[in-house]
Amino acid sequence: xxxxxxxxxxxxxxxxxxxxxxxxxxxxxxxxxxxxxxxxxxxxxxxxxxxxxxxxxxxxxxxxxxxxxxxxxxxxxxxxxxxxxxxxxxxxxxxxxxxxxxxxx
Amino acid sequence: xxxxxxxxxxxxxxxxxxxxxxxxxxxxxxxxxxxxxxxxxxxxxxxxxxxxxxxxxxxxxxxxxxxxxxxxxxxxxxxxxxxxxxxxxxxxxxxxxxxxxxxxxxxxxxxxxxxxxxxxxxxxxxxxxxxxxxxxxxxxxxxxxxxxxxxxxxxxxxxxxxxxxxxxxxxxxxxxxxxxxxxxxxxxxxxxxxxxxxxxxxxxxxxxxxxxxxxxxxxxxxxxxxxxxxxxxxxxxxxxxxxxxxxxxxxxxxxxxxxxxxxxxxxxxxxxxxxxxxxxxxxxxxxxxxxxxxxxxxxxxxxxxxxxxxxxxxxxxxxxxxxxxxxxxxxxxxxxxxxxxxxxxxxxxxxxxxxxxxxxxxxxxxxxxxxxxxxxxxxxxxxxxxxxxxxxxxxxxxxxxxxxxxxxxxxxxxxxxxxxxxxxxxxxxxxxxxxxxxxxxxxxxxxxxxxxxxxxxxxxxxxxxxxxxxxxxxxxxxxxxxxxxxxxxxxxxxxxxxxxxxxxxxxxxxxxxxxxxxxxxxxxxxxxxxxxxxxxxx
Numbered sequence: 001x002x003x004x005x006x007x008x009x010x011x012x013x014x015x016x017x018x019x020x021x022x023x024x025x026x027x028x029x030x031x032x033x034x035x036x037x038x039x040x041x042x043x044x045x046x047x048x049x050x051x052x053x054x055x056x057x058x059x060x061x062x063x064x065x066x067x068x069x070x071x072x073x074x075x076x077x078x079x080x081x082x083x084x085x086x087x088x089x090x091x092x093x094x095x096x097x098x099x100x101x102x103x104x105x
Numbered sequence: 106x107x108x109x110x111x112x113x114x115x116x117x118x119x120x121x122x123x124x125x126x127x128x129x130x131x132x133x134x135x136x137x138x139x140x141x142x143x144x145x146x147x148x149x150x151x152x153x154x155x156x157x158x159x160x161x162x163x164x165x166x167x168x169x170x171x172x173x174x175x176x177x178x179x180x181x182x183x184x185x186x187x188x189x190x191x192x193x194x195x196x197x198x199x200x201x202x203x204x205x206x207x208x209x210x211x212x213x214x215x216x217x218x219x220x221x222x223x224x225x226x227x228x229x230x231x232x233x234x235x236x237x238x239x240x241x242x243x244x245x246x247x248x249x250x251x252x253x254x255x256x257x258x259x260x261x262x263x264x265x266x267x268x269x270x271x272x273x274x275x276x277x278x279x280x281x282x283x284x285x286x287x288x289x290x291x292x293x294x295x296x297x298x299x300x301x302x303x304x305x306x307x308x309x310x311x312x313x314x315x316x317x318x319x320x321x322x323x324x325x326x327x328x329x330x331x332x333x334x335x336x337x338x339x340x341x342x343x344x345x346x347x348x349x350x351x352x353x354x355x356x357x358x359x360x361x362x363x364x365x366x367x368x369x370x371x372x373x374x375x376x377x378x379x380x381x382x383x384x385x386x387x388x389x390x391x392x393x394x395x396x397x398x399x400x401x402x403x404x405x406x407x408x409x410x411x412x413x414x415x416x417x418x419x420x421x422x423x424x425x426x427x428x429x430x431x432x433x434x435x436x437x438x439x440x441x442x443x444x445x446x447x448x449x450x451x452x453x454x455x456x457x458x459x460x461x462x463x464x465x466x467x468x469x470x471x472x473x474x475x476x477x478x479x480x481x482x483x484x485x486x487x488x489x490x491x492x493x494x495x496x497x498x499x500x501x502x503x504x505x506x507x508x509x510x511x512x513x514x515x516x517x518x519x520x521x522x523x524x525x526x527x528x529x530x531x532x533x534x535x536x537x538x539x540x541x542x543x544x545x546x547x548x549x550x551x552x553x554x555x556x557x558x559x560x561x562x563x564x565x566x567x568x569x570x571x572x573x574x575x576x577x578x579x580x581x582x583x584x585x586x587x588x589x590x591x592x593x594x595x596x597x598x599x600x601x602x603x604x605x606x607x608x609x610x611x612x613x614x615x616x617x618x619x620x621x622x623x624x625x626x627x628x629x630x631x632x633x634x635x636x637x638x639x640x641x642x643x
Contacts, residue, residue: 001158015141015160015554060323065364068330090553102305103316104361104368104396104551104587 006032018094022057025097037091039084046083046095049073053096063089063098110137110557112599115564118214127222128229128244131254132261134161137557140264140550143304148297150308151406155297161260166253168296173251177234179295183288184235190288193280194231197224203272203282208542209265212561220272220282223262227289230255260298263289265558267550268401268433269506269543286548291403299402303549306398310410315360315394321347324390327363331373338631340623343380345388348421352387353458355418358429358475359395359587362608368590370629371430371608374617378479378610381619382459382487386427392417395434396587400441401549408445411437414472415449425455426472430608432586433547435474436511443469460485474508476585479613480517483524489618494625495526497636498581500612501573502531503566503593504541505586513539518585518609525616530577536569544584546592559592560599567600574601582606 001020003010007028012020017036019025030050034042042050052073056064063069066088070077077088084091093100123130139161148156157167169175184191204219205211216222225247232239232248239248249255268283276282293299306316313320319327328345336342346352356379362372379386392413399406418426428438443449452471455464462481464473482488502522508514515538523529536542545563546555573579582593582604593606614629628634 060320060326062317062319062323065327065330065366065369067366067369068327071330101317101364102302102309102552103398104359104591105317105365 014100016090016094016100018100019097020099022097022099025054029097030095033095033097037084037086037094039091039095042095043083045075049075049080049083049092050096053092053098057096057098063093063101110560110599115557115560118212118561120214122216127217127225128249132258134257134261137555138265139261140300140302140552140555143297143299143301147301147304147308148299151304151311153297153299153304154295157297161257166256166298168253168256168298172256172296175295176230176251176256176292179292180231180234183291184231187284187288189281189284193224193282193285194228194235196278197221197228197280198278199225200277202275202277206272206275207266208269208271208545208565209267209558209562212545212564213265213558215265217258217262218265220266223266224280224282224285226255226258226262227285227292256293256296256298259289260293263293264300264550265562267506267543267545267547267562269547270510271506271540271543274510274539287400287404290401294403294406300549302552302555303398303401306396307402307406307410310394310398313393314389314391314413316396316398317360317364319360319364319393321390324363324393327369328388331363331369331376334629334631335373335377338627338629339377339619339625341377341380341619341621343376345376345379346386347388347390349387350421352385352421353424354384354386354427355392355421355423355425356386356388356427356429357392357395357414359431359434360393361396361587361591362429365591367594367606367611367630368587368608370611370614371590372610373629374608374610374612374614375429375475377614377617377619378488381617382482385458387421387423389417389421395429395431397434397437398549400433400437404441404445407437407441411442412446414438414442415446415452418449418471419451424453425467426452427455427475427478428472429475430585430587430610432505432507432588434507435514436507438470438472439512442472457481459487474512474514474517476508476514476517476521476609479610480520483521490525490616491618492525492527492616494615494628494634495612496528497634498526498607498612499528499530499577499579500526500581500583500607501529501570501579502537503544503570503582503584503589504537504539505584505589506541506543506547508585509541510539515539518583521609522583522612525612528577530573530579532569532573536565542566542569544586544589544592545596547588551588551592556595560596563592563596564600566593567596570597570604571601574604580604583609583612585609
């Protein structure tokens with residue numbers, strides 16, 4: 001898999017640019033990933049969602065259901081798409097350094 | 106990604122075959138038409154051969170040194186073991202009845218997606234290596250040599266087939282072309298040529314019991330959210346049990362039902378129905394997946410993943426198993442489970458504890474489809490239903506490939522829908538029941554990098570939905586398959602955006618009148634039950 005420079009370090013990413021090893025994530029990496037997902041600046045609201053995703057992932061080893069993510073962060077789906085134009089699963093999870101879910105989804 | 110594909114360009118389908126013959130037309134890997142290869146870590150996890158990093162666009166696929174020998178020996182073994190495979194290799198007369206029945210050919214125009222030619226990709230190698238005429242006459246006999254280009258072609262086209270078996274319905278010889286695709290994929294698996302969208306769920310399933318990799322504490326978190334939502338909508342607090350020994354029934358459904366929308370609304374429907382019945386049942390955090398992506402890998406993998414259903418039923422000491430709204434799960438349960446992991450002598454022949462109905466059809470497998478179970482409840486007048494609660498919905502039904510063609514379950518879902526909805530409209534008859542069109546994303550194709558082929562392969566289904574949308578103002582597409590709920594959602598967003606996708610038990614959840622419920626003003630999605638104007642905004 002390809003290695004790219006994200007926030008100053010060389011990180012392995014998959015075909016769609018998701019980082020392969022979630023433990024290599026840092027805020028700098030998130031900033032760099034954000035620019036690939038049509039998020040020019042990470043605002044406080046962006047960080048709130050991204051940090052929520054990190055916490056959830058660390059606890060459960062999987063991304064939360066999108067509905068749960070909206071409920072827990074108090075960001076409705078419409079606004080979620082405004083924050084992350086490529087969507088909560090692709091955009092927000094990628095910036096948070098989470099792997100893509102696979103299966104019947 | 107679907108949005109980036111231009112519809113106008115997509116409907117310009119070029120049916121003109123290439124200038125050169127099919128054997129001389131090598132495959133071209135174009136983004137949107139192939140799936141990313143399986144990650145090495147997932148193959149390693151499953152002890153599958155040749156784990157490595159590679160890409161289909163690479164010249165060198167890093168096949169094992171003796172790859173030819175592996176494929177030929179693999180074919181020989183399977184020709185001896187599966188009589189069906191041998192027969193399907195021999196008896197096709199290339200009449201072409203199947204040619205225009207595949208949605209990938211209809212929507213894509215690539216001649217190698219005519220089922221007859223897709224099968225020929227493997228038959229030609231069979232002739233060249235296993236028949237006297239093929240060995241002597243070569244090309245004249247339709248035989249060819251095994252080369253790396255052939256392997257690349259197999260990978261490309263056997264992963265553009267969703268094993269939906271629509272073509273088989275029209276074959277005068279009854280050739281099950283899906284089984285040919287399965288054999289092709291099995292042979293590729295021997296070389297480590299797999300797709301990640303299949304192998305990662307398989308590896309997850311082996312590790313956690315389900316495709317999504319949900320561990321027990323995460324599963325509980327998801328259920329808590331659904332139970333909160335049910336309480337919010339109905340005022341009723343439900344307390345289901347998990348891994349409970351001595352329950353009468355074990356319930357198994359696809360993990361996407363409790364992880365993703367819109368499946369979770371169907372899952373909430375199961376929870377509400379079972380609560381209302383007072384059913385003595387349990388969920389399992391081990392047998393936490395109905396689906397079986399082993400079906401898209403190899404027979405050995407089907408068996409390995411399926412084993413947990415009976416194992417868990419035995420461990421918990423239940424009487425029988427009830428299964429949720431999944432598609433390919435039922436191909437495995439109905440047609441493979443009994444011989445692969447049975448007989449399940451420790452289980453009883455399923456009898457509904459509510460109606461006393463004996464499910465004769467499940468005598469062997471001891472596993473009942475939820476549509477049969479619920480239809481029987483309605484037939485025996487055991488449920489209080491208010492179909493008026495679904496009045497803002499104008500509903501059609503997509504027969505999911507496997508329940509339709511592998512089980513022949515046509516009437517039960519329609520019977521339920523007609524009892525819980527007042528507005529039901531059928532799509533044209535050559536697109537439903539055994540002739541149903543595929544969602545375009547089954548058998549491991551439902552991933553985003555495959556979007557162009559998915560939108561092409563799903564076009565015939567979307568066309569039929571468009572027809573009932575135009576004619577009857579249909580705004581809901583019902584199905585009973587978790588892959589469908591995911592892939593049809595994307596398909597509808599692209600082709601028929603006014604139509605949303607739903608499972609059957611979501612409609613049941615809306616209509617079900619529960620004891621002690623509060624006045625229902627919202628549907629199970631939390632949206633108003635009634636709208637000022639009926640229409641698309643659901």
